[in-house]
Amino acid sequence: MSYVHEMLETHPRLSPVDVEALADCIKACYDCVQSCTACADACLGESDVHGLIRCIRLHLDCADICQATGQMLSRRTEAEWGLLQKQLEVCLLACRVCGAECEKHAPHHEHCQVCAQACHRCEATCHELLGEPVL
Numbered sequence: 001m002s003y004v005h006e007m008l009e010t011h012p013r014l015s016p017v018d019v020e021a022l023a024d025c026i027k028a029c030y031d032c033v034q035s036c037t038a039c040a041d042a043c044l045g046e047s048d049v050h051g052l053i054r055c056i057r058l059h060l061d062c063a064d065i066c067q068a069t070g071q072m073l074s075r076r077t078e079a080e081w082g083l084l085q086k087q088l089e090v091c092l093l094a095c096r097v098c099g100a101e102c103e104k105h106a107p108h109h110e111h112c113q114v115c116a117q118a119c120h121r122c123e124a125t126c127h128e129l130l131g132e133p134v135l
Contacts, residue, residue, distance in 0.1 A: 002027055004023045004026050004027050004074075005019065005020070005023040007074070008022060008023055008026075008076075011076055013076055013077060015076065017129065021125070021128050021129050022073060022129060024125050024128070025069075025073060025088075025122075025125040025126060025128070025129045026070050026073050026074055028118075028121050028122040028124075028125040028126075029066040029067070029069045029070035029073070029091065029122055029125075030066070030067075030070045031118050031121070031122070032062065032063070032066040032095060032118045032119055032121070032122040033063045033066045033067045033070070034118075035114060035115045035118035035119070036059040036060070036062045036063035036066070036098060036115060036118070036119070037059070037060075037063050038111070038115075039055075039059050039102065039111050039112060039114070039115035040055075040056045040059035040060055040063070042109070042111040043055055043056045043059070043105075043109070043111070043112075044056065046109065052105065052109075054101060055101050055102065055104075055105055055112065058094075058097060058098040058101050059098060059102075059115070061094060061098070062094040062095060062097075062098035062119065065090055065091050065094040066091060066094070066095070066122060068087065069087050069088065069090075069091040069126075072084060072087055073129075085130060088126045088129060088130050089126075089130070091122065091123075091126050092122075092123045092126035092127055092130075095119040095120065095122045095123035095126070096119070096120075096123050098115070098119045099115075099116045099117075099119030099120045099123065100116075102115045102116035102119065103116045
C-alpha cells in the first residue's frame, strides 16, 4: 500500500499541479529506485558481470537520482519550481539512459527487462509533471 496520494491530499498547502500526476511521479521514482537497486544486485550475481559494469553503474546513478527526486517532490512547502524542474529533467535523462542500457541486456537477463520498464515509466511521469504549472 502506498501513502503517497494520501499524504499529498492532507498537505495544508494546496497544489497548483495535479495531485494524481505528482503522486504518480513520486511513486514511479521510488519504484525505479527499488528496480535499479535490485537489478544492479542481480547484475552482480550474473556470471558475465564484466559485461554489465556500465549497466550496474547506470543503475546506481539512476537509483540515487530517483531517490532525490522523489524526496524533493514530496516536500511541497515553499517549493522552488526552477530547481524541481531541473531535477525532473535530470531524473528523466537518467531513466532514459539507464532504461536504454537495460534494454541492451534484456534478451539475456529478465531483470534488466523489468528494470527498463520501471525506468521508462519514471521517465514518462517526469515528462508529464514537467508539463504542469509551477508547484
